[in-house]
Amino acid sequence: MKLRVIYSKTGLVRFISHRDLMRLFFRAAARAGIPVEFSRGFNPHPRIEFCPPLSVGMEGWNEIIDLRLIEEVAVAEATEALKRELLEGLVPKDVFYPDPDSPSLGKSLRTASYRVLLPGGVPAGSPAAVGEGRISVHSLPGGLLEYELTVPVSASPRRVLEAADPAAADPRRHPFWTRRCFSGPKIYRRPPEFSGGII
Template sequence: MYHYRLCFSKEGDLKFLSHLDLMRTFIRALRRAGVPVAYSKGFNPQPKLSFAAPLGVGLEGKNEYLDLYLSEHREENKLMESFNEQFPPGLKIKKISTVELNQHPLASVIGAALYVANLPAVPPDLPQTLAGILHMDTLVKVRQDKKNVKKVDLRPFIYDLKIKDVDGKDTLFMLLATGSKGGVRPQEVLELLHLERDTEIKVYRQDLFILEGGTLKNPEGICSVYYL
């Protein structure tokens, strides 16, 4: 078995695909491309691929990651080409690298995600609200889903918030916890900043990171980061 790590983007109309939709799209592209993907054993064999972190419906992802296991070796660039030939516009493999087989799957080590939002209008008190949040020790909010209402401290999940000028436009950068140890959704942060009603604000996920000893590491360094 051979372990590959793929970096891909999901953009444009395809941002409306759910995580499961995306998985189906990958699996069917693999079959069309004739890629010898490895399958799990058992009654109901499943192709061995796992995404680093599900991306919500409606969000674009610039650098998303996926672990893929093949039963035969394939040259990385060839593999990338055959994928991209089979993808609809909006979905693109940016880089593929080979990974040692004993490596942990990304899903278990991803700890942070960088979300970026354009800010068509910056409310005057936004920088203050933002600084205020970063100064707090705890920030307890009520989360409600179909079944439960529970209180969650969101503060530990917010690593950094920044407003920067990108090409003359105000842009909000949100570095947030994600993955198996809990996290916060970008929409929840926009609510904290009182920006949730601005329908002109578009959020996308720029990148995912592995948390290692308190520092952020780009997965295998296979995609460039322009943050921090």
């Protein structure tokens, strides 16, 4: 059976790479006593499915991980144990058993939406379709520009932003990226909350 954890990754832990995060999650589950199943074969590995990798340095507010378990555990206890064992900045927001017949994460995720914050620059525009994605810009108080992007999970959000506004994607301007959430059937149990922020 599959246990789904919706979590946020904010603050300094956003500098942990996807590869390292997989290892950290597995170790946290081991310490939390959550019985993750192992693949068979020469070199068994834990059966954990992640949503597509978040680039190093990007925050995520509603990231997803599915743990395949050997036996059912109580959701409340698993949540508490994960809260205790994960790092500061990695917070389980919702833990649940998805419908047994729901497709794997790889098959259900359609699009991902991102927010990019930039100091100052061009004024707000209206939403537009760029290549595979949709993008809109508006000003925030404090001289910040906020870009909102929705792109298919297979596409690179950086490339979509670059196509719309090359200056905005320039790393030297220190754009601050957040992945807000994913869309697709039966991914979340309840509407994703948008929270997190710059530290």
